[in-house]
Amino acid sequence: MFAAERRQLILEMVRANGAVSLRELARVVQTSEVTVRRDVRALEAEGLLDRRHGGAVLPGGFTRESGFPQKSHLATAEKTAIADLAASLVNEGEAVVVGAGTTTQELARRLARVPGLTVVTNSLLVAQALAHANRVEVVMTGGTLRGSNYALVGSGAEQSLQGLRVSRAFLSGSGLTAERGLSTSNMLAASVDRALVQAAAEVVVLADHSKLGTDTMFQTVPTDVITRLVTDEPSSHDERSATELQALADQGVQIAVAGVAQGSSAPRPGQGAGAGPNGGRGEGPAGRQSRRDMPMPGPRRTHPPTAPGGPGLRGPVSLSDQQLSGRVADLAPRRR
Numbered sequence: 001m002f003a004a005e006r007r008q009l010i011l012e013m014v015r016a017n018g019a020v021s022l023r024e025l026a027r028v029v030q031t032s033e034v035t036v037r038r039d040v041r042a043l044e045a046e047g048l049l050d051r052r053h054g055g056a057v058l059p060g061g062f063t064r065e066s067g068f069p070q071k072s073h074l075a076t077a078e079k080t081a082i083a084d085l086a087a088s089l090v091n092e093g094e095a096v097v098v099g100a101g102t103t104t105q106e107l108a109r110r111l112a113r114v115p116g117l118t119v120v121t122n123s124l125l126v127a128q129a130l131a132h133a134n135r136v137e138v139v140m141t142g143g144t145l146r147g148s149n150y151a152l153v154g155s156g157a158e159q160s161l162q163g164l165r166v167s168r169a170f171l172s173g174s175g176l177t178a179e180r181g182l183s184t185s186n187m188l189a190a191s192v193d194r195a196l197v198q199a200a201a202e203v204v205v206l207a208d209h210s211k212l213g214t215d216t217m218f219q220t221v222p223t224d225v226i227t228r229l230v231t232d233e234p235s236s237h238d239e240r241s242a243t244e245l246q247a248l249a250d251q252g253v254q255i256a257v258a259g260v261a262q263g264s265s266a267p268r269p270g271q272g273a274g275a276g277p278n279g280g281r282g283e284g285p286a287g288r289q290s291r292r293d294m295p296m297p298g299p300r301r302t303h304p305p306t307a308p309g310g311p312g313l314r315g316p317v318s319l320s321d322q323q324l325s326g327r328v329a330d331l332a333p334r335r336r
Contacts, residue, residue, distance in 0.1 A: 006031065007039045014049050019174075021055040021210030023078075023235065033235050034288070040306035054234065055210045071104040078208040078232040081258035083107040086170060086230045092116045094167050097196045098126050100151035100189065101172030103206045105129055112136060120166060122157050122192055124150040130199055146188065153188035158195040169200035171221060175214030176207045178247035181223040184320050209234045212241040228254040269321050319330040 006029045013020050022040070026033045040056045043049050047055045083106035090096060093116035096102050098125035101156055108126040111117060112133035122141040130138045171193055172184040182205050184190050197203055203226050211333065212231065230246060234241035249255050275298030 005041065006035075007043055010036065010039055010056070011043060016060060019052070019055055019057040019210070019214075021208070022238070023054070023210070025056070029267055033237055037237070045325055047194045050292070052214050053208075054212060054238050055214075057214075077260050078258075079103045079106050081232055081260045081312050082208060082230050083110055085256055086204060087111060087114070089204065089228075089230075090114055090117065091169070093289070095120070096166050097161075097164075097169045097199055098123065099123065099169065099171040099193055099196055103172045103208070105171055107206065109324055110147075120161075120164065121197070122152040124152070126231075143192070146186075149189070150187065150192050151192070153186075157192045161192075161195045161199050164199040166200050168202040168204055168227070169196050170204050170206060171196065172206045173220055174216040176205060176211050176213065176229070176244075176248075177213055177215050178223055178244060178251055180219050181226060182207070182221040183219050185216045185218065187218050190220045193220040197221055197225060200261070204230060206230050208232050209238065209241050212244045220327050223248065223251050223253065226253050228256060230256045230258065232258050232260050313316040 009029055010020075010025055012174065013025060022033045022036050024037045025040070029036065035166055036254045040051055043056070044051050045138075047059060050059050051057075053093065069327050079102060082103055086107050087110035089109060092114060094114075095118040096111075097120040097159070098108055098111070099121070108119070108121075108129035111119060112258070115135040118139065119126070120139040120141070122143060124145070127140055130136050130291045141152050141157040141160040143152030143160070144154040145151075146153045171182065173193070174184045176182050182193075184193065203221055205221065205226050205228070207229060209232050226248075229245075231245070234245070245257075252310075258280055325334050
C-alpha cells in the first residue's frame with residue numbers, strides 16, 4: 001500500500017471513530033507502528049488530525065467521545081486481556097460496582113462465572129452480560145438512559161448510590177494521565193463515575209494503552225484515589241506510554257500489565273483465559289496472560305473505611321501464584 005493510500009485510510013478511521021490507537025491503525029493498514037507514527041505525524045502537520053499518546057484523534061483540542069459501536073471495535077484484544085486480569089481480582093461473595101464502557105462490559109462477561117457476587121452498575125450492557133449468571137446478583141442504579149453508551153446517568157443514578165458500600169469499583173474512561181487521573185468527555189457520565197467511586201473502598205481503573213496520556217474534559221477519578229490500573233503492554237516504540245505508567249506508579253498507583261498474545265485474535269467470551277475452571281480467573285491454558293506489577297512506593301495509602309459488616313479490602317489486592325500466569329517483571333517506581 002502506498003503512503004498516500006495508507007494516510008487516507010488512517011484519516012478515514014480517525015474521522016469515523018474520533019480516536020484510534022496506533023496499534024489498531026497498524027493492524028488495519030497492515031504495516032508497522034513506526035510507519036503509522038510517521039503517517040500520523042505527516043497528517044498532523046497538515047492539520048488533518050492531532051497526535052495523542054499512542055494514537056490519533058480528531059483535530060481541535062480534547063477528544064470527542066465515540067459512540068459504543070465505534071468503541072466496541074477498537075483494541076479488542078487488549079480489552080480482552082485487561083478484562084481477564086481484572087476478573088482475577090474478584091473473589092467469591094464480594095460486592096463490587098462496575099461502571100459503563102466497552103472494557104467493563106468485557107469484565108462483566110467474566111464476572112458472570114464468580115459465584116455469590118453482587119454487582120452494582122449503571123450500565124445496561126454490564127447488566128445484560130450478567131443477566132443469566134447463576135448466583136450473581138445485579139443491582140441497577142436509577143437515572144436517565146444515555147443512548148450513546150447505554151448507561152444510566154443524572155441525579156437519579158447518583159442518588160441511588162448514596163449510602164452504598166462495596167469492596168471496589170471497576171471504572172473505565174476516555175483518558176488517563178498521572179497529572180489529572182481518569183477523565184471522560186461527558187459531564188453526566190463523569191458525575192456518575194464520581195458517585196461510584198465514593199461507594200467503593202478501592203478503585204480499579206481499566207484502560208488500554210491508547211488512553212494513557214490522553215486528557216479529556218471532565219475529571220472523574222483523581223490519581224491519588226486510584227488504587228490500581230489494569231492495562232496492556234505498550235509497544236516498544238511507545239516511550240510516552242511507558243513514561244506515563246512510571247509517573248502513575250510514582251504517585252502510588254499499582255500497575256498490573258496484561259500481556260496480549262501477538263498475532264492472535266481476541267478470544268470470544270467463554271473461551272481462552274476467561275474460560276478456566278476457576279470462574280474466569282485467567283487460568284485457561286489457551287489464554288494465559290502475562291502480568292507485571294509496579295509496587296506502590298512509600299507508605300501505603302489509606303482508603304475510606306468499610307462499613308461495619310460490609311465487604312471490603314484494605315490496601316492493594318494480592319493475587320495468588322495460581323492466579324498469576326506469566327512472570328512478574330521488574331518494573332518498580334523510581335526513587336525520588
